Amino acid sequence: MLALTNCKLIDGTGGPPLTAATVLVNAQGRIETVGRREAVTLPPDCQVIDITGQTLLPGLIDCHDHLTSFGYDLMGRWGRAEPRSTRALRVAQVMDETLLSGYTAIRDCGWLDIGYKQAVEQGLISGPRLQLATSPLSPIQGTQDRSSPSGHHQPASPDPNLPRGIADGVENVRAMVREVVRVGADFIKFFNTGFGRETQSGTTRSYTPEEANALVDEAHIHGKKVACHAIGGPGLRTAVEAGVDSIEHGCLLGLEPDLLKMMADRDIYLVPTFTVFTFHAVHGNPHAQAEAGEFRQQHIDTVQQALSAGVKVVAGTDAGGWEHGNNAKELELLVEAGMTRMQALVAATGWAAGCLGMEDRIGTIESGKLADLIVVDGDPLAGVALLQDKERIRLVMKEGQVYLDRISSG
Numbered sequence: 001m002l003a004l005t006n007c008k009l010i011d012g013t014g015g016p017p018l019t020a021a022t023v024l025v026n027a028q029g030r031i032e033t034v035g036r037r038e039a040v041t042l043p044p045d046c047q048v049i050d051i052t053g054q055t056l057l058p059g060l061i062d063c064h065d066h067l068t069s070f071g072y073d074l075m076g077r078w079g080r081a082e083p084r085s086t087r088a089l090r091v092a093q094v095m096d097e098t099l100l101s102g103y104t105a106i107r108d109c110g111w112l113d114i115g116y117k118q119a120v121e122q123g124l125i126s127g128p129r130l131q132l133a134t135s136p137l138s139p140i141q142g143t144q145d146r147s148s149p150s151g152h153h154q155p156a157s158p159d160p161n162l163p164r165g166i167a168d169g170v171e172n173v174r175a176m177v178r179e180v181v182r183v184g185a186d187f188i189k190f191f192n193t194g195f196g197r198e199t200q201s202g203t204t205r206s207y208t209p210e211e212a213n214a215l216v217d218e219a220h221i222h223g224k225k226v227a228c229h230a231i232g233g234p235g236l237r238t239a240v241e242a243g244v245d246s247i248e249h250g251c252l253l254g255l256e257p258d259l260l261k262m263m264a265d266r267d268i269y270l271v272p273t274f275t276v277f278t279f280h281a282v283h284g285n286p287h288a289q290a291e292a293g294e295f296r297q298q299h300i301d302t303v304q305q306a307l308s309a310g311v312k313v314v315a316g317t318d319a320g321g322w323e324h325g326n327n328a329k330e331l332e333l334l335v336e337a338g339m340t341r342m343q344a345l346v347a348a349t350g351w352a353a354g355c356l357g358m359e360d361r362i363g364t365i366e367s368g369k370l371a372d373l374i375v376v377d378g379d380p381l382a383g384v385a386l387l388q389d390k391e392r393i394r395l396v397m398k399e400g401q402v403y404l405d406r407i408s409s410g
């Protein structure tokens with residue numbers, strides 16, 4: 001048994017923090033007991049880590065990452081930028097950095113294959129707990145269809161471990177969902193609007209209602225949740241009406257109160273991914289810059305409108321488009337968009353676990369849950385930006401195993 005004691009505790013539920021708390025972690029990697037220090041009896045053989053003056057939180061969760069992506073360059077996206085072995089090791093390094101920055105779970109929204117997840121589970125590399133989309137779906141000309149400006153088609157198999165993801169028509173969409181399930185997808189991701197492309201803006205619609213309904217139905221038959229990239233307009237409406245489980249980006253969602261109500265009623269999450277838009281606005285191609293600028297204010301307003309309507313807003317960065325390893329930036333941006341600091345912390349813990357469908361195992365510090373825990377130097381309720389300071393991440397534990405310990409090493 002291991003005890004983390006004398007800390008401030010933010011449990012991920014949004015409830016008031018506990019001061020002078022103790023958490024006991026058992027040998028099975030689960031949380032045994034949580035409580036005020038004086039209420040928790042330490043077993044005789046217990047290893048005790050005193051974390052006075054520091055804060056204990058659930059391991060952070062990023063609901064929208066792309067661990068295998070390094071920018072939007074077509075050669076990289078076609079798997080031609082460097083040897084596959086080099087790329088695999090680069091991804092492993094990013095996964096390690098991401099874990100050590102306090103992120104114990106990542107929902108990867110595209111192009112990470114199951115081998116990485118197996119490597120983490122088998123202890124070949126260290127990384128966060130992973131939930132994978134593998135190949136996202138879109139129709140021809142949609143976001144998954146990456147042709148060159150001169151019309152060169154995406155190679156049939158940019159990554160031999162992944163299905164192509166491009167599917168048109170109800171039957172082909174169902175078949176592609178089955179292919180994606182076959183390669184180990186934990187959830188299904190599809191693009192139903194574009195963004196930042198001359199031929200496909202954020203307010204277009206990729207799939208017809210019939211195709212989107214079939215996609216969601218097929219995914220749910222296999223017990224998989226569905227995440228949909230949708231910025232606004234008819235593509236967004238079609239996705240929500242089809243009954244997806246989360247809307248990714250959703251910048252213009254606040255303009256459609258009936259969709260917000262539908263999302264609240266059906267427990268559909270919103271993952272606004274502000275981080276990626278801060279980069280698009282400055283470094284994106286001309287179309288991405290223009291759209292990021294155009295959507296910005298409504299994107300911020302959408303968060304408040306969603307929360308007022310009862311929609312759960314969760315933290316996701318869309319990392320991989322521009323940078324890796326600073327996933328906590330999203331919390332700062334959620335606060336700038338009007339969330340309280342506590343809401344932003346819940347968006348990256350308790351609610352985020354719900355978005356992943358893992359709320360029974362992770363996301364909050366409660367007895368019986370997996371011991372995915374972090375200790376930070378200082379109080380994130382006084383400013384969430386401190387979570388971006390790697391030196392202030394003092395301890396990272398995943399399922400009871402310690403991956404980073406700056407406390408014992410002083």
Ligand SMILES: [Zn+2]
Pocket residue numbers: 064065066109110318
């Ligand atoms: Zn993405």
